Amino acid sequence: MEQTRNDRQIAMWLIFCSAVVLGMIILGGVTRLTHSGLSMVEWRPLVGIIPPTSEAEWVRVFEKYQQFPEYQKKNLGMDLQGFKSIFMYEYLHRVLGRLIGIFFFVPFVFFALKGRIKSGLMPKLVVMFFLGGLQGLLGWYMVKSGLVNDPHVSQYRLTAHLGAAVLIYGYMLWVAFDLLFPGAGERSELVAKYARWSLVLVALIYLMILSGGLVAGTRAGFAYSTWPLMGNSFVPDGLYSGWLSVFEDITTIQFNHRMFAYLLLALISSFSWLVYQARVSTQATTAVMVLMLALLVQVVLGISTLLLHVPVPVAVAHQGGAIVTFTAMLFASHSLVRP
Numbered sequence: 001m002e003q004t005r006n007d008r009q010i011a012m013w014l015i016f017c018s019a020v021v022l023g024m025i026i027l028g029g030v031t032r033l034t035h036s037g038l039s040m041v042e043w044r045p046l047v048g049i050i051p052p053t054s055e056a057e058w059v060r061v062f063e064k065y066q067q068f069p070e071y072q073k074k075n076l077g078m079d080l081q082g083f084k085s086i087f088m089y090e091y092l093h094r095v096l097g098r099l100i101g102i103f104f105f106v107p108f109v110f111f112a113l114k115g116r117i118k119s120g121l122m123p124k125l126v127v128m129f130f131l132g133g134l135q136g137l138l139g140w141y142m143v144k145s146g147l148v149n150d151p152h153v154s155q156y157r158l159t160a161h162l163g164a165a166v167l168i169y170g171y172m173l174w175v176a177f178d179l180l181f182p183g184a185g186e187r188s189e190l191v192a193k194y195a196r197w198s199l200v201l202v203a204l205i206y207l208m209i210l211s212g213g214l215v216a217g218t219r220a221g222f223a224y225s226t227w228p229l230m231g232n233s234f235v236p237d238g239l240y241s242g243w244l245s246v247f248e249d250i251t252t253i254q255f256n257h258r259m260f261a262y263l264l265l266a267l268i269s270s271f272s273w274l275v276y277q278a279r280v281s282t283q284a285t286t287a288v289m290v291l292m293l294a295l296l297v298q299v300v301l302g303i304s305t306l307l308l309h310v311p312v313p314v315a316v317a318h319q320g321g322a323i324v325t326f327t328a329m330l331f332a333s334h335s336l337v338r339p
Helices: 002-033 055-066 069-073 080-113 122-144 155-180 189-218 250-278 282-307 312-337
Strands: none
Touching: 002 080, 002 155, 002 312, 055 069, 055 080, 080 122, 122 155, 155 189, 155 312, 189 250, 189 312, 250 282, 250 312, 282 312
């Protein structure tokens, strides 16, 4: 009974950390969409949590920013007030990253010293901690790609940064689900089949999120503000002009993102209907109902983002919707893998 209580406490802590990571992902989307990510040209991982507090300090930071290509080529003539607005988004993003480290490390040490972490769980928590540290390094590596002559963040590094955040988020949630719903008993062959299918769908949604990272990194979402056609046709000209076009050509990137969305809509709808009809468990049935609701909302947000020409609130909601859909699929999968 005591171990069950400990497991629940640790699960609630991991879910809280996952929620903060979700906030970090959404704030990262706001930072990117407001073109704020290159406003902080210094990386001080252990200090710098306090922003400029005097006008003289703001001027010093602004003058440093003016030495870099983003100001010289994209924001020439920006005043100090304009700089403050973009600086604060990136500042909050970095501060939240530090807070996630604290929210994870302090309870982790507490649970470890109290002996509340059961055998087999400690390595998983250590992996989470180191993944978080590597994510911070990857974030700066991404920013550095834009502090050069061409002031644009590499879409490869941005996608890697987003993918790592989602990976950490999903890993935390899966371990938390294991603690809350450890599962018992044998699975039928039908449930085992659905479980395998669900894991494939988790992977596909993850790849879809990475595809969204490429769309964001290349600003491909601005290329065609029409739906269901791309311009005047469903299949636009100029697709797949070379093998790198999958990662660098904005027409190909947006086309792939759309086709991926159609594929997932068909696969997830079929999966959800079959699991719902099979009534394998109340938890699984509820999970696929939530999954379908999240998917439909996400489809509407994706189309709206295109038609409205990528407004910040809708685009951020679309990014958040992707994580919500991923979460629902993860929960549905866990309810089948650990019935």
